[in-house]
Every structure is written in structure tokens, then in C-alpha cells.
Amino acid sequence: NAGVTQTPKFRVLKTGQSMTLLCAQDMNHEYMYWYRQDPGMGLRLIHYSVGEGTTAKGEVPDGYNVSRLKKQNFLLGLESAAPSQTSVYFCASSYRVGRSSYEQYFGPGTRLTVT
């Protein structure tokens, strides 16, 4: 089992460029999440999905879009990158129900720099 994987690991964008971050999980988890981590801010939720074809906004959704066309994949898009989106992005997944549903499994992260 690969767990949660993220592509790419690093990326440098110029202001105004667009890109898509890919997250894949092989644990058959129903729920998936995108976070960003900034120094001193912890992890902040951008968007999440409770199932295939459904998405919802988190704490900091502006400037990002997401899609979940397949249960195992969750895509995060930046349509017009800004320097404020320089961050480390983490994808996570979890079960829907059960005691272990509270536990989220994280990918290794994508470090994005916008110049």
C-alpha cells in the first residue's frame, strides 16, 4: 500500500500561472482533504470532499478549486497563482465512520513557490 501520494513534490510558478496538484489514496477512504501549512499557522483546511463528485469549502478556500471525479483522487487547482499561495500543501484522507474515522492519513506534501 502506498497510502497517500502527492504529485508533484516541488514546483515553482510565476504569478498568474496555473497548476494542478494531484492526490491519490489507495485505502478506499471516503473523505479527502487539502491543507496548506505556513510557518506558525499550523495546517489550515482549503477544501474537502466527503465522496466522489462532492466538494466543500474549508477555512481558506479563496484562489483554489478542487475536483473529485474518482474516489481515490482529489485534485487541487490554482487558476492564477499569487505569491500569497507560496506554501506547503498536504493532502489527507480518512474513513467516513467508525472510531478510526477521526484519524486522517497525510501525504508527503508539495512545496510550492510562487514568484
Added chain:
Amino acid sequence: DQQVKQNSPSLSVQEGRISILNCDYTNSMFDYFLWYKKYPAEGPTFLISISSIKDKNEDGRFTVFLNKSAKHLSLHIVPSQPGDSAVYFCAASLGEGAGNMLTFGGGTRLMVKP
């Protein structure tokens, strides 16, 4: 307004001693609390959790204490080891009705000196 706060950005402890990491929260609706550990260039990994109906949970060297009246939880590591050096995040959940979303604190960097 941060609902989950870790007021100590860093903590230094001698190997073999106890490490105590603290976390405060403001939302009394949180029903589950978790601690995650993060090494550089890796994703956070789950460490230990506690339900809001309990006041203590223990797993080997790690114990989490919850004080609901004070809206405070703490992670105790005994004895501390150099391999425990990492950033620790506390997180809180509103449960399945809120998509199992986690709200994270800002993190505490623990350094365990040999």
C-alpha cells in the same frame, strides 16, 4: 480567531526527562482530539487521540490528558528520546457531521537533547 492554540512554539528537553506539550481550544463542540507528529519534509503522522468523554489516554510512552472545564489538553512523553525531536500538532474534530474536519494548532517544535 484560532480555535486551537499551542502557545509554546518550541520546547527543549533532556533525553530521559518528561516532555509536556500543551494545547488550548475555544470551541466546546469539539468531540475528539488528536496529536500529530511531523518530521521535516514529511507529512504529519498520527500519534495519539482522546475522545471528549475521557480525560486520559495512554499509549506506551505517550499520554494525552484532557481537561474539558479548562478547554485544555496536554501530551506527555516519558521518557523523551532524541528520535522524538519533531514538530507536534494538536488537532480537534467536530465529528462526522462536519466531514471529520480537523482544526489544527500552530505546532510546537520539540528538541530532545542527548
